[in-house]
Amino acid sequence: MREILAERLKQCRKEKGFTQREVAIYCDITEKTYQNYELMTREPKVEILLKIADVFEVSLDYLLGRTEKKQVNA
Incomplete structure (x- = not known):
């Protein structure tokens, strides 16, 4: 899961054009803390993961590799 999270964080950030x-x-x-998430040396707390999902406009399931869909159907 850590590898998938790190890869998706990088991918989403680049797609959004954010540093x-x-x-x-x-x-x-x-x-540095955020860099550690992308480098797989640290895992974000749930509160931070929720903020990251919000900024990237994706679901937590997508970030964690539980689905390939970026958004949950409303």
């Missing part, structure tokens, strides 16, 4: 710093600012964490 690691921009995502970190939105999530109220340091840039």
